Amino acid sequence: MPEPKQPEKLIDDKGVRIDGRRLDQLRPIKLEVGLLDKADGSAYIEQGKNKILVGVYGPREAHPKHIALPDRAVLRCRYRMAPFSVDERKNPAPSRREMELSKVIRESLESVVLTDLYPRTTIDVFIEVLQSDGGSRCAGITAASLALADAGIPMRELVAACAVGKIQGHMALDLSDAEDKYGEADLPVAWVPNANLVTLLQMDGILTINEFEKGLTMALDACKTIHSMQQEALKKKYLVIKEVAEEREETEVVA
């Protein structure tokens, strides 16, 4: 697919972005939990054009054995982009970017998983970006923590993530592909709400100290919104079964 052309302006005179959003507005987010049969836990996220599927296994026996830790589970993480997920086909061999992101995503999740309950085992998180838009690492974290919860793995809480960036001199929430590419800075953030910790923070581009502080606040506010969406999506799976079962009961009683 040919790359879309660079838009003339990322923000119009009325302060509206190319996809019609305000500066502090998230893209539409769709979350789904437990859609894979074989994985112990799974989740799917759509955020803008991002389409990301996450599967979790574990705790399971460590393979190879030498990576096992005596007092906790090893958390393993792979962030991967499908060759067809971007405008120009991506080489399927793991890139340096994917290796770095696998590491920082793992580190964003480590502090919430109660790994000390399962010594000598691994918990594996596979993040597959089926279609990529701006902010795929953050969407990946949002979905990964849902998949961990869906696997029934004991954890302190869900991790929510969202990026902010700078476009045409303004701090803007949740950058899309074009905004990321032609904007001035990108600041992805992952947040653990109860512990009040930022567990992923990267930045590229140029930001003043004030812009950074403003952007961080915007990102954390968005993480709060995403966090409640996560909780809702996780419970929804079970509430649907419950409703169906109980409804069947009621109709049968009437009959």
Add this chain to the structure above:
Amino acid sequence: MSFTPQLPPVAKLEQKTVIDLVASGKRIDDRTADSYRPLQIQVGLIEKANGSAQVSLGKSKVLVGVKVETGTPFPDTPDEGVLTVNAELGPLASPLFETGPPSEQAIELARVIDRGIRESKAVDMKSLVLLKGKKVQVVFVDIYILDHDGNLIDAASIAALAALASAKLLKAELKGDEVVYRPGLHPLPLNNHPVAVTFAKVGKTIVVDPVLEEEQVMNARLTVTIEKNGNICAMQKGGLSGFTQDELKTVVHLAVQKAAENRAKILAAAKG
């Protein structure tokens, strides 16, 4: 695939010592929380490189070589030169490092340094074009870790900037299809001077320039790269835990101050 690394070979008692010292406002190597270890910068050690710098940060040692060669530009940036940053964490630097393909630690290190240089537009990429879309100069920044006693990111960042700032190259020109070099060295054009400042959260306290013992017990790490005007041009959080919003605010302000101090030392050393 990225996985939780093995625990550092440090006894619990030693770990406690490091944490307790930091909590009481001291450090294992007798520094304050906001001070760097002694910094030494030597440039031009490698005659065959266009630029080079060896940096000692305490007992950590890093050598960076800059080579400039002719190559082809990336298709999406036909009017810019190419910048490539690579890092090697070889076995001579630490018993924890192994031979083989680059580890995720090496990749992260190279990419954090790369981001600082690239995002601050330190190297004037436009000036490296010989024939638009066809021939450009490629700047290779190769980071060699010689001794690992903590905070490799800052040591590498300082060495990379010193090597770039002291790099000299022949004037390249295109004569027909051939690249010819004119005699007389001139400096590599630099527009900015990014400097990485790394913090570690040890217990509940944040220290700058963590030594290896502190890295082995830290909860989390944060690198803030500051460009010459005092703006942030790259950030990277590492480690298994995280930072609060207030901690992050404090840290970025300190980063601006520390980066300015180190930048002055780097540029002075690069001038020779």
Add this chain to the structure above:
Amino acid sequence: MVIVAEPKQVVAPGELLAEGDHLLGDNSFKVGTRIFSACIGIFEVDGNRVTVVPLKGGYFPRVGDLVGGRIVDVGLSGWTLDIRAPYEAMLPASETPGPRGPRRRDLSESFDVGDMVLSQVLAFDRTRDPLLTVKGPGLGKISTGRVVEISAAKIPRLIGRKGSMISMLKRETGCQITVGQNGVVMVWGKSPENERVAVEAIYMVEREAHTRGLTDRIREMIAKSNVVGEVARTQTA
């Protein structure tokens, strides 16, 4: 002491359950005086104890558990079993009943690779893999009936309060049912049809474990299937 979350409802990891001096049940943890859920599950309050009954999750061994396992390797002095835990389990030859055979006896004559064995967890801790025994009534190789594997997290619901669910299942389907804590359930019925209905009921428990009125719905489902359970048999006799 305040109960914050609504009892009997689904809670997510990190959700505040209660504040104060409650006893910590399974899948809950404390930060200061606040108690949070550690998994997706049903919040239960039992006196002063707060617990989350997980809706999903694998099996983690405990000493004394009855487990169904598949033989994956036969060694010189024992067998290796897959008991659906994150650890491989060992069954030493010395933990089989009867007189010890000659030393060089081939262990595969007793249990061979692929055999399903009902055993009990004899020893297990954080540092050692689980050790099994088949010394005990009802333990040993399973060669008849049907084996169903469900999520280990649903086993408490399959057993029910004071065994209510499993007794009902046995009674209504006329099947003998043995429940392994690791989610391996063994069913023996007087006909394949009885076994089929029992298996269907077990899967229904797994699927709808967190819904209300489940026992009644399952009883109805079995009744509709026309299999004859124990109650019916005594009536005809």
